[in-house]
Amino acid sequence: MFVSNSDNLGATLDLSILTHFSVSDVPFMMECCERTENDKKGGHLCVRNLDQQLVLRESAMCSKDDEAEFQNVSKHKYFNTNNLWIRLDKLKEIVEKSGGFIPLPMIKNSKTVDPKDDESQKVVQLETAMGAAIECFSGASAIVVPRTRFAPVKKCNDLLLLRSDAYIITDDFCAQLNPECNGVAPVIALDSKKYKLVSALDKAIPNGVPSLFKCARLTVTGEVIFQSNTKFVGNVSIVNEAAEAKVVPAGTLKNKDLNITHPQGCIVC
Numbered sequence: 262m263f264v265s266n267s268d269n270l271g272a273t274l275d276l277s278i279l280t281h282f283s284v285s286d287v288p289f290m291m292e293c294c295e296r297t298e299n300d301k302k303g304g305h306l307c308v309r310n311l312d313q314q315l316v317l318r319e320s321a322m323c324s325k326d327d328e329a330e331f332q333n334v335s336k337h338k339y340f341n342t343n344n345l346w347i348r349l350d351k352l353k354e355i356v357e358k359s360g361g362f363i364p365l366p367m368i369k370n371s372k373t374v375d376p377k378d379d380e381s382q383k384v385v386q387l388e389t390a391m392g393a394a395i396e397c398f399s400g401a402s403a404i405v406v407p408r409t410r411f412a413p414v415k416k417c418n419d420l421l422l423l424r425s426d427a428y429i430i431t432d433d434f435c436a437q438l439n440p441e442c443n444g445v446a447p448v449i450a451l452d453s454k455k456y457k458l459v460s461a462l463d464k465a466i467p468n469g470v471p472s473l474f475k476c477a478r479l480t481v482t483g484e485v486i487f488q489s490n491t492k493f494v495g496n497v498s499i500v501n502e503a504a505e506a507k508v509v510p511a512g513t514l515k516n517k518d519l520n521i522t523h524p525q526g527c528i529v530c
Contacts, residue, residue, distance in 0.1 A: 288351035289398035
């Protein structure tokens with residue numbers, strides 16, 4: 262059985278991976294990718310010292326003191342794509358042995374009742390991670406796959422990137438990173454307070470998404486509006502300290518810090 266996140270547009274049924282899973286005869290196999298700065302807050306794969314069992318370690322399971330090491334992509338090199346291959350007979354054995362469920366570790370996350378309002382009632386969300394099931398299968402394995410197998414859309418950062426020319430649609434309608442990106446997706450960091458919802462992102466791109474395939478990192482602070490024919494190259498930072506949205510000048514911005522708080526704007530090289 263192959264299972265994946267519905268928001269991962271790269272999670273297609275790959276027959277070569279299916280063949281490998283079948284031939285290897287393992288009970289559970291996880292697809293992993295090499296971690297980049299974009300992935301440092303996501304769960305990573307590790308080996309439990311006690312029994313050498315593969316385990317998925319999520320950020321919510323990590324103490325504040327260990328957060329820097331958790332996000333160290335040189336030390337913890339691989340993350341879970343949540344593309345999982347499972348032998349149903351082995352899954353059935355575990356479910357029956359555990360009384361009708363899979364004993365997954367509990368994860369606690371702090372949330373607000375209304376995601377649109379940070380001041381709304383705070384609550385604790387209890388959840389389990391599907392990939393954490395890897396620790397329940399003795400002999401489970403992991404396989405490193407190309408980045409094309411992982412194209413999630415969880416935040417407006419991801420959606421802006423996916424809508425841009427940093428991704429292309431193949432003839433078989435799969436979303437893949439533009440070859441011009443050389444295997445590394447641009448890092449997008451939109452203001453988390455301004456761009457929580459898709460409606461806010463849509464207001465920022467009324468005339469289309471700016472070109473990002475030559476961009477290394479785009480950081481946006483405050484509320485902005487992108488014009489058509491806007492291209493970002495290298496590392497670009499845009500700041501708007503005003504309460505109302507400001508327009509980002511059209512054209513090509515390459516390795517620039519741009520403050521558009523005042524009408525005339527200010528570019529600092």
